[in-house]
Amino acid sequence: MSRPRILCISFSDIRSDARVLRQLDVLTRYGDVTTLSYGSRPEGAVDHLEIDRRLPSLPQTPTGVARLALRRFRSVALDAPAVKEAVSLLGDREFDVVVANEARALPLAFAVAGSPKVWCDLHEWAPAERTHVLSWRLLVAPFMHWVCAQYLPRTDAVTTINVSIANMYAEQFGVHPEIVRNARPFVPELSPSPAAEGLTRLVHSGGAVPGRNIEAIIEAVDQLGEGYSLDLFLIPSRQGDSYWQKLVEQIERSPRTTLHPPVAPDDLPAALNPYDLGIFLLPPHTPNHRLMLPNKFFDFVQARLGMVYGTSAETDRLITEHGLGVVTRGYTAEDLVEALRAMTPAQVQGYKRAADRIAEQMSSDADIATEEGILRRLTERDDPARRIP
Template identity: 45%
Template sequence: MTSSAKQILCISFSPIERDARVLRQIHLLSQLGEVTTVGFGETPVGATRHVQVPDGLTTLPQTLLGVAKLAVHAHKAAECSSPAAQWALAHAALLDAPEGGWDLVVANDARVLDLGFRLAGTAPVWADLHEWAPEERTHITSWRLLVAPFMVHLCQTYLHRATLVTTVSHGIVELYRERFGVDAKLMTNAGPYMELPVQASRDDRIRCVHSGAAIGGRGLETMILAFCKLPERFSLDLYLVSAADGGAHLAELRAIAEGVDRIRFHDPVRPDELPATLSGYDLGIFWIPPTHTNARLTLPNKFFDYVQARIGMAIGPSEEMVRELENYGLGIVSKSFDVHDLVASMESLTVEQVNRYKHAAAAAALPLSFDVQTAFVRGALEDMLAD
């Protein structure tokens, strides 16, 4: 590292080389200084230096002592007590910036806010919240009772101290403002602009695709059942990453689709290669039921991947996605998340409609690209580093 360059520490307790949002973040940060990343997995593209947290370390206080602290709401004592955070602090010498200080620290998600501020010293902190933290996994009873109050504590304690707070959708921006009084800014999951052509459909077959993680609760079973009921001219290709369950849910999905040759499973594709892979299809599919707040207010990576791929979309009545889809005329919305309504929204689609959605995606590709959607973030970061 050169002493004249701004020194930026980016913390994300995720496999960063597969985390599309953090990879885009690093790409931006690397234009402003030298980036040291802390997280799981190999060195991500754009990082000058990477401190690799050992695989298997949990990112919440899931030790016996940590759980006891959460149980009695000793939240201050529970800060930085997750095995991953403890490892990072024990190896703090690896995180020393030249001249003994960072120019900027980035904390990805509420669970690293405590660690981010501990390592920042006097440096400004950018808190990038990838979802509504208090309800990240409230469908799990133990999480709702033990971890959710800790997430609230971290947000209440640290968000007002952050120089910049960003999050992923309008609805979640409002939740952080209403609950914590934080002037959060919208930074969508938009990907970089891609120069890809519209590949017009010329027959009545409609080739559909879904990309993402094979995580329970996202309605993937219902999606497969809907395609089992759709006419033969509809096909579905899936590019799924195995979840932390060791691939158990992915195996369940394969079992549901067994014997239906119109439903095909593929190996996952790197985030930077995904739009080009998707561009050969007609419609991107995402029907996620509003089982919790984050699902209800989702505006995911795949929405923007479909736009950059120049393909149309079929979604459910998810308010954040519907807002953008209808604004740009990108596709169709089902009445509900029931199989019957999903099938009804699709079965009368024509090639002319599909091609119209593809051209609408081409028109939306620039305004819904990373550089346009995050221009204000770059300006804020430049100001933070100048100060």
């Protein structure tokens, strides 16, 4: 019997998208996977359909914006430039299962030939992805709410990153997502790095995206002065060239900050391990920020780092419960300086040991079991039920 045909859709470059890479590793055990995304073919995919990275995944053309303003959502569901290209690339290919990464991929998933089962992995609370941006809040947020209301109740499986966000989907859209955190595999070979005499080594990794407040981290290490260093492993934003240039200029002016090339997701814990404290200072611009449980939390744990986070419900709870670090009072450089100056070297090493103690518990084993359960259900060949798009 032939293996199930699985299509994995992600409007990202999967090769640098840690969550989708982990998902892909599970998908390949249950079928032959075709990926549809920006960037070239990720390892494990038997086929790949590459979307031109210059094409936006939302209907940002003049016609699309006008239709969004008029709330003609059905007419723009497949109208975004990247989605149009994806439809053309797919043609009449048929699949048994389609995985839609994030709600914006749902209209495309339901347009795929072959009446496939659809699993939607919601990386965050979709209706508020970028509501700190006025145009997004006025035009795109209502569209994303419509997409969720229109498609989520018709999906065969739904997952999201934590209980807080799952409850919001249940309350507003009547679906009950299973939880797949952003945890990564356990890295047994790492242990806390020894302290460096007279130096606290700070590190931040992730996308260099406007709103991530990386500028405040750089400003804080400059205010702290001797005894502190900051290393950045950043992925430039696909659409953020001007922001990236400004950030690089700030880094070049900072005597204590070093910029490194981005590191492959699988290599990140080892790259971060020599440092002491992972820093993340994200202001709560959106519900997703207030309820975040990001990749980097789990990156820091597997790297055996202590951590300093801006306050956020999910991370506050875990940091406090496990003694992993400190939560800042606010999100400014001054708030970060205050938190770091209050730490002793002994406390920093204690936070790193705490991360070591819970590294296996905080690994992706539970998430993989959830994904495998979904795929077993969706790839059963003796189930004749099919949805009508």
